[in-house]
Amino acid sequence: MTQHQAVVYRGATVITGAEGGPVIPSADLVVDEGRIVAVGPAGTADSGGEVVDLGGRFVMPAIINPHVHIGYMRDGFEDAAHYSRENILDHLRRFAYHGVGVVQSLGTDRDDTELALREEQRSGELRETGLATLYTAGTGLVAPTPGSTNGGAHFAADVLREVTDPEAARREVRALAAKRVDVVKFWLDSRNGTKAKMEPPVYRAIIDQAHREGLRVIAHIHDLDDAKGVIRTGVDGTAHLVREPGPDRELIDLLLERDVFMFTSLGIQRGITLGAALLDDPFLAETVTETERDVLREQLKAAPEQVVRYMTGVYRTLRDEVKELVAAGVRLVLSADTGLSSQFPGFAEHFELASMVDAGMTPAQAIDAGTAQAARVLGIERLQGTLAAGKKADFVVLAANPLDDIVHTRRIVDVHLAGERVDRQGLRARWTA
Numbered sequence: 299m300t301q302h303q304a305v306v307y308r309g310a311t312v313i314t315g316a317e318g319g320p321v322i323p324s325a326d327l328v329v330d331e332g333r334i335v336a337v338g339p340a341g342t343a344d345s346g347g348e349v350v351d352l353g354g355r356f357v358m359p360a361i362i363n364p365h366v367h368i369g370y371m372r373d374g375f376e377d378a379a380h381y382s383r384e385n386i387l388d389h390l391r392r393f394a395y396h397g398v399g400v401v402q403s404l405g406t407d408r409d410d411t412e413l414a415l416r417e418e419q420r421s422g423e424l425r426e427t428g429l430a431t432l433y434t435a436g437t438g439l440v441a442p443t444p445g446s447t448n449g450g451a452h453f454a455a456d457v458l459r460e461v462t463d464p465e466a467a468r469r470e471v472r473a474l475a476a477k478r479v480d481v482v483k484f485w486l487d488s489r490n491g492t493k494a495k496m497e498p499p500v501y502r503a504i505i506d507q508a509h510r511e512g513l514r515v516i517a518h519i520h521d522l523d524d525a526k527g528v529i530r531t532g533v534d535g536t537a538h539l540v541r542e543p544g545p546d547r548e549l550i551d552l553l554l555e556r557d558v559f560m561f562t563s564l565g566i567q568r569g570i571t572l573g574a575a576l577l578d579d580p581f582l583a584e585t586v587t588e589t590e591r592d593v594l595r596e597q598l599k600a601a602p603e604q605v606v607r608y609m610t611g612v613y614r615t616l617r618d619e620v621k622e623l624v625a626a627g628v629r630l631v632l633s634a635d636t637g638l639s640s641q642f643p644g645f646a647e648h649f650e651l652a653s654m655v656d657a658g659m660t661p662a663q664a665i666d667a668g669t670a671q672a673a674r675v676l677g678i679e680r681l682q683g684t685l686a687a688g689k690k691a692d693f694v695v696l697a698a699n700p701l702d703d704i705v706h707t708r709r710i711v712d713v714h715l716a717g718e719r720v721d722r723q724g725l726r727a728r729w730t731a
């Protein structure tokens with residue numbers, strides 16, 4: 299047995315992310331056995347032990363994204379045929395490469411593949427390191443649309459659990475609880491009047507049963523009235539902001555009264571409005587080949603003008619909404635809806651941070667929403683989301699200060715997950731060979 303010894307990361311400006319947000323210049327960050335032992339000003343660490351010089355660097359907590367659809371994207375687009383354990387692992391590597399330490403997959407698991415992988419990761423049976431930690435809702439619930447596919451995620455409509463009455467809803471939730479999902483997800487969206495929407499008594503049963511089982515519930519919503527409906531019924535959070543027509547005072551009061559969080563999910567709209575500009579981003583080119591980007595480039599070119607105009611309008615609504623909700627003190631949480639359209643795993647999280655700032659949040663608020671607040675949503679705030687003694691050593695080393703400009707979160711020098719340095723160079727070589 300080799301004797302383990304603490305490593306002191308010395309000299310960086312550490313953005314701890316802790317409440318009140320102390321930023322420590324020239325810090326000592328001491329890591330041992332995957333945990334942070336101490337973090338403080340120079341001199342915090344006792345002498346001795348290995349010292350890594352991080353002078354001139356910036357350190358922030360690893361990003362946490364509680365809204366991904368893992369396993370579907372490959373070769374530039376999402377498809378059920380791409381879904382596999384190997385593709386899920388590839389995505390978990392991509393998250394880690396980009397400094398995303400934890401992700402939660404929201405309701406698009408096939409054959410319990412994600413649940414099985416999560417168990418192996420939790421038990422340590424899965425030996426591979428350099429992966430983001432997976433949480434999952436398993437398979438989510440949706441209303442059936444007679445004569446058509448349901449209004450859930452289009453790439454997973456075939457596996458979503460369709461429920462028509464409260465009894466069936468409770469049965470499904472009990473089954474999910476037996477599989478020990480991390481959260482329950484359901485969809486409530488007419489997809490522009492083309493799909494059936496779940497009736498209130500059905501989602502009331504889902505929420506009530508989930509809470510009886512000790513599980514949180516996240517609802518995919520699109521419209522203002524549905525957002526109010528699920529919040530009044532006790533939902534813990536929504537997977538999106540209100541896209542039509544936008545929020546009103548009553549919604550804000552409900553969110554505050556009931557301490558409900560909303561996921562930002564801005565990038566999914568913004569990506570479509572940016573089109574080619576997004577795909578030419580050198581940060582994306584680091585891990586996604588030209589060929590793969592061309593596939594999406596063609597898709598975006600083929601998008602009907604009315605869709606682009608619609609998405610541009612929605613993005614404008616969302617930007618105003620972010621300003622209003624932040625000013626009111628509503629809990630906003632980073633959500634990149636990663637794994638579809640322009641939302642490439644790992645890239646999408648940084649794109650979302652930048653979109654949040656584009657919508658009026660400060661870089662510090664955006665980082666908080668993608669670290670400490672996201673950890674709270676997952677119930678892992680005791681161990682993750684901030685950099686403090688006793689927490690998991692999940693952190694990102696940056697070449698420039700993200701508090702000055704949020705795009706500096708992309709200037710990644712190193713990623714450490716559970717104290718271990720991710721082999722970013724090796725991963726990049728694999729993706730761009």
Ligand SMILES: [Zn+2]
Pocket residue numbers: 365366367404537635
């Ligand atoms: Zn989603």
